[in-house]
Amino acid sequence: MTALVPMNWLGVSFDEDSLAVLSKARELDDQTIAVVFCDPDASALDELSRYGAMMVAVLHSEGEDLPPARLQAIGIASLAEAEAAEIIMASTSSHNVEMMGALSVRLRAGILWGLTDIVRRDDALVGLRLVHNDTEVAEFAWRSGPKLAILRPRALSASEWPVTGPAIKRVPLEPDGVRHAEVVSRTSTEGGGQSLAAANVVVAGGRGLEKPENLKLVEQLAQMLGGAPAVSLPLVEAGWAPRAMQVGQTGTIVKPQVYIACGISGQIQHRIGIEGAGSVIAINSDASAPIMNFCDIGLVGDVKELLPQLIDAINQRIAP
Amino acid sequence: MSDSDSSERRGRVGRSTLNPFDARAIEEAVRILEARGNQGEVVLVAAAAPSDLAAVREGLARGAHRALFLDDLSIDERDVSAVATTLAALISSEAPDLVLLCYWPGDIEGALLASAIGEILDMPVMTQARTLAVDDGGVTAQKQVEGGDLTQRASLPCVIDLAEAINKPRYPTMKGKIAAKSKPVALSEAAAIVSTSLEPRSRLLGISNAPKTRRREIFHTAAAGIPEILRLLDERELLQ
Numbered sequence: 001m002t003a004l005v006p007m008n009w010l011g012v013s014f015d016e017d018s019l020a021v022l023s024k025a026r027e028l029d030d031q032t033i034a035v036v037f038c039d040p041d042a043s044a045l046d047e048l049s050r051y052g053a054m055m056v057a058v059l060h061s062e063g064e065d066l067p068p069a070r071l072q073a074i075g076i077a078s079l080a081e082a083e084a085a086e087i088i089m090a091s092t093s094s095h096n097v098e099m100m101g102a103l104s105v106r107l108r109a110g111i112l113w114g115l116t117d118i119v120r121r122d123d124a125l126v127g128l129r130l131v132h133n134d135t136e137v138a139e140f141a142w143r144s145g146p147k148l149a150i151l152r153p154r155a156l157s158a159s160e161w162p163v164t165g166p167a168i169k170r171v172p173l174e175p176d177g178v179r180h181a182e183v184v185s186r187t188s189t190e191g192g193g194q195s196l197a198a199a200n201v202v203v204a205g206g207r208g209l210e211k212p213e214n215l216k217l218v219e220q221l222a223q224m225l226g227g228a229p230a231v232s233l234p235l236v237e238a239g240w241a242p243r244a245m246q247v248g249q250t251g252t253i254v255k256p257q258v259y260i261a262c263g264i265s266g267q268i269q270h271r272i273g274i275e276g277a278g279s280v281i282a283i284n285s286d287a288s289a290p291i292m293n294f295c296d297i298g299l300v301g302d303v304k305e306l307l308p309q310l311i312d313a314i315n316q317r318i319a320p
Numbered sequence: 321m322s323d324s325d326s327s328e329r330r331g332r333v334g335r336s337t338l339n340p341f342d343a344r345a346i347e348e349a350v351r352i353l354e355a356r357g358n359q360g361e362v363v364l365v366a367a368a369a370p371s372d373l374a375a376v377r378e379g380l381a382r383g384a385h386r387a388l389f390l391d392d393l394s395i396d397e398r399d400v401s402a403v404a405t406t407l408a409a410l411i412s413s414e415a416p417d418l419v420l421l422c423y424w425p426g427d428i429e430g431a432l433l434a435s436a437i438g439e440i441l442d443m444p445v446m447t448q449a450r451t452l453a454v455d456d457g458g459v460t461a462q463k464q465v466e467g468g469d470l471t472q473r474a475s476l477p478c479v480i481d482l483a484e485a486i487n488k489p490r491y492p493t494m495k496g497k498i499a500a501k502s503k504p505v506a507l508s509e510a511a512a513i514v515s516t517s518l519e520p521r522s523r524l525l526g527i528s529n530a531p532k533t534r535r536r537e538i539f540h541t542a543a544a545g546i547p548e549i550l551r552l553l554d555e556r557e558l559l560q
Contacts, residue, residue, distance in 0.1 A: 069435065069445070070438070070439065070444070070445070073439070092428065093465075093466055094431070094447065094448060094463065094465045094466065095465070097428055097431045097432060097435070097447070098431065098434075098435045098445060098447055099435075100432065100435075101400075101404075101431065101432035101433070101434065101435025101436045101438075101439065101445075102435050102436065102438070102439040102445075104400070104401055104432070104436055105401070105404070105436050105439035105440055106439065108401075108521075109521065110399070110401070110520075110521025110522040111399075111400060111401070111432065111521070111522070112522055113428045113429065113432065114428060126525065127522075130530055131527065134530055134533070135529070135530055136527050136528065136529055136530050137527070137528055137529070137530040138524055138526070138527045139524070139525040139526050139527075139528075140522050140523065140524055140525060141522065141523055141525055142521065142522050143519070143520065143521050143522055143523060144521045150428065178442075179442060179443060179444050179474075179475070179478075180444050180445075180474070181444045181445065181446050181472040181473065181474040181478070182472060182473050182474070183470065183471070183472055184460060184471040184472055184473050185470075185471045186468060186469070186470050186471070187468050187469045188468040200558075201558060225553065225558050226558070237484070237485040243464075249466070250464040250465065250466060257556050257558070258552070258553065258556055258558065278556070279552055279556070280534060281549055281552070283542070287538065287540065292536070292538055293534075293536065294533075294534055295534055295535075295536065295538075296534050296535040296536070296537065296552070297535070297537050297539070297545055297548050297549055297552060298536065298537065298538040298539065298545070299539050299542040299545040299546075299549075300538060300539065300540045300542055301542030301543075302542075306542050306543075306546075309543060309546060310546055310549060313546050313547075313550060314550065314553070314559065317550060317554075317559050318559055318560070
């Protein structure tokens with residue numbers, strides 16, 4: 001059986017999530033094809049092989065370092081048909097999601113997203129997805145093949161396979177007549193995020209702070225614990241804080257020993273950013289906020305009153 | 321339909337009021353027309369249960385000119401492919417210049433829906449647009465992606481999925497609400513416009529409890545939790 005995995009190239013290596021999906025694909029199907037969009041050098045080939053690729057398909061179009069999603073979908077659809085692929089598995093990235101949506105139309109295929117795992121049961125593939133604030137796991141089957149799957153970020157960890165010399169197959173992308181969006185410019189988030197990613201303690205504020213001046217409480221607590229202050233996406237949107245301070249899927253992924261969420265509801269895109277935290281402490285006035293299902297200690301109350309109380313209590317403890 | 325089902329389709333089905341995401345898409349469409357001297361019209365397209373007609377009327381009160389309403393009681397059982405097929409059939413009957421959708425941040429199904437609709441209609445697609453500039457030649461949109469920002473451009477007609485940050489919708493005026501009552505809503509049925517199968521291409525096998533990944537000690541009397549936080553910080557040697 002054959003699995004196709006589109007890979008995200010980050011300039012020096014492939015991103016961890018797409019390598020994790022690749023190694024999972026190898027577990028499910030012994031014919032695992034890594035799909036890349038530029039010519040891989042020797043070390044890239046080695047990396048693909050190490051994480052399970054038996055073959056590398058190079059889909060490239062003239063002058064594009066990352067072909068538009070619609071073009072990628074055309075190339076992957078023809079590859080899937082030529083190789084009689086059982087499943088096409090992708091990591092969650094905004095580009096992959098666009099590509100998979102187009103691919104589902106081209107292949108008339110069922111698509112499951114946000115999967116935390118895929119298992120083979122009685123010779124059929126089953127997709128697992130956490131639902132209801134991650135308190136329950138739903139199992140899905142595909143009805144028509146090829147099967148399309150988008151794996152939730154950081155749901156899988158990459159496992160290594162014996163390195164072989166993978167075969168390389170080239171598939172030219174023919175852009176003629178396909179209407180697609182063009183990239184005008186691409187900018188990287190300015191530094192700052194790196195210190196957040198490395199912080200041992202992160203104290204983050206969200207909508208529950210209500211006023212920009214209450215961010216000072218978050219900053220004060222972070223400083224007392226030798227940590228970094230951060231915010232959720234809505235505060236960046238509201239202009240209270242720069243992008244470099246944003247924790248979440250499109251901001252910075254943090255892995256502190258302790259993460260303190262102050263007035264943050266904990267939508268999935270935020271939770272993805274804190275999954276690697278040692279302990280999660282949540283302060284939120286809403287007991288049914290998703291963050292309350294994803295914390296170790298949860299305080300249900302007004303963050304504007306509780307933060308000063310917590311700061312006072314810590315002050316008393318650390319006072320000489 | 322509950323607020324969140326196994327497909328996590330929160331806010332998309334079964335509401336008699338307009339959801340805040342659709343309100344943003346309508347607001348953006350109305351603003352685009354206003355900036356162009358109100359040349360053209362905003363047409364709402366909905367595939368929904370009859371009880372959702374009230375939400376469509378609210379959209380008309382917000383400045384849309386008319387609506388196509390596909391009466392589909394089974395809409396909440398449809399998968400993303402079937403919804404895309406249905407909406408694309410409705411949309412193509414209008415031959416629009418611009419198709420706008422809006423979903424909440426991180427809504428993968430919403431982004432899939434936009435790209436599937438674009439593929440069916442052979443239109444360029446841009447998802448999660450935070451800013452939008454429409455000119456005679458096309459549309460420029462900016463989005464947040466992993467590690468940075470991306471600005472893209474597409475020619476018309478195209479499909480655009482808007483991010484929540486795109487705008488803050490204005491409240492409907494009393495005049496708008498009154499006018500909405502007489503704006504045309506064309507009703508149709510799925511069988512009349514979609515010839516292909518709308519059978520879901522995946523199915524739910526079952527739901528069970530997920531393994532607990534966090535302690536989840538919740539203090540409803542919040543102050544009582546503060547000593548517990550101190551204990552945890554102490555354990556991790558952070559109170560020095």
